């Protein structure tokens with residue numbers, strides 16, 4: 001899969017995703033070298049502060065070894081089940097893959113704390129299916145924790161196209177499920193289907209690109225050559 | 229103001245027909261179909277490489293129709309053009325005198341005759357509608373000022389016999405808030421189910437044109453379900469076509485019955501005839517919407533201006 005990086009989601013986006021969700025359950029991730037600099041204990045600490053600034057209460061927090069591993073997530077989610085039950089949302093301080101795995105395990109709205117993007121390059125092919133395309137403006141908080149960029153053949157942002165029939169995708173109904181049908185199913189199960197009425201703005205493809213700062217850092221590591 | 233817009237605003241029935249530009253440079257047949265359509269339709273949709281099969285552009289097709297005095301509806305999909313190209317085409321369309329648009333997401337490139345092509349989908353149907361609305365307000369999607377703001381009559385597609393009615397209503401609402409001013413539906417073959425859906429969709433307050441397709445055979449009906457996904461043809465219809473002595477007559481009868489059953493709940497008809505355009509006047513007559521009556525009311529519209 002492509003090499004992943006994360007950066008904190010802009011505060012106004014995070015605040016919008018937590019609107020009317022006063023109590024927040026926070027999960028951090030220790031994996032991928034502390035989520036590429038934004039996870040680990042420091043990540044948890046940062047979001048304690050951020051949530052306090054946004055006036056939200058942290059009902060519980062846990063640091064998971066690898067948020068992208070369901071067994072690791074379950075360990076903490078089970079142990080903290082009573083706290084989870086009191087939460088209005090689960091904030092996951094991890095990459096897009098971790099957020100999606102957590103979203104598959106809890107029946108609360110899951111909010112990504114970070115945006116996952118790619119500086120270019122690839123690491124080992126660990127997954128048969130790509131579940132995060134490093135789009136740099138994580139939508140998982142609006143799409144029930146399923147990524148429409150990778151799970152929809154067209155990467156659509158505003159609901160299924162007319163080709164979605166019986167939960168299958170028009171591109172290959174035999175082999176491909178429709179990602180949006182899965183999102184719809186999960187939103188409906190949690191009584192949030194009407195959130196589909198709100199228009200998700202067009203993708204900001206400029207956010208896919210690494211920042212000047214990161215490019216400079218990579219260039220320094222590579223001896224003055226950013227490779228782009 | 230376009231005739232389509234005017235008629236729908238006055239709660240008058242509107243008839244539209246879908247025409248495909250040629251795959252090639254010979255436009256004679258396309259134009260003659262357009263000229264024929266003047267006898268029964270108020271406006272003609274020009275498809276944007278339907279099914280992802282490469283053809284002449286819908287923009288060129290609309291310009292050709294306009295020259296022959298036919299009011300065009302520009303179908304625009306998000307399959308091939310990013311937001312820069314889409315906005316640019318919309319500005320061009322308006323400058324050429326094309327104001328009716330039908331904003332579609334578009335089929336995936338994998339389904340067409342160029343599966344090697346890159347699918348774009350930088351926008352989707354609701355975002356394309358909001359892009360058109362944005363241009364009308366005098367700015368582009370990036371917030372830049374325009375020299376002259378266009379006006380459009382913006383349409384969107386809908387399915388009147390959806391598997392998931394609640395979801396379809398949400399999608400329609402979203403399109404309306406993004407700027408949709410009319411809907412053209414996919415073909416309907418189960419008038420009963422469409423009736424109950426239309427009662428709910430009618431409350432959205434945006435005119436709906438009922439999609440009509442002539443089924444050429446039972447085989448074509450089955451293919452239609454995979455080409456125009458979401459279209460559902462009941463078994464009973466397939467049997468009627470299989471056992472019919474004259475398939476054209478039967479197909480015409482099926483279409484007229486559906487139109488008659490639903491006419492009171494829609495504000496017009498949208499024909500997708502796939503080569504059987506000559507059946508349209510008869511279908512209209514069969515449903516009590518004779519084309520001659522249409523021509524008269526059309527004169528009223530023009531003399532009223």
Ligand code: SF4
Pocket residue numbers: 096097115116117131132133134135136137138139140147148149150
């Ligand atoms: S929306 Fe999808 S591609 Fe974008 S960061 Fe989130 S998981 Fe990754």
Ligand code: SF4
Pocket residue numbers: 151152153154155156159160161162163164165168169170171177178179180181336
């Ligand atoms: S059928 Fe579903 S997954 Fe496939 S392109 Fe349409 S919305 Fe996307």
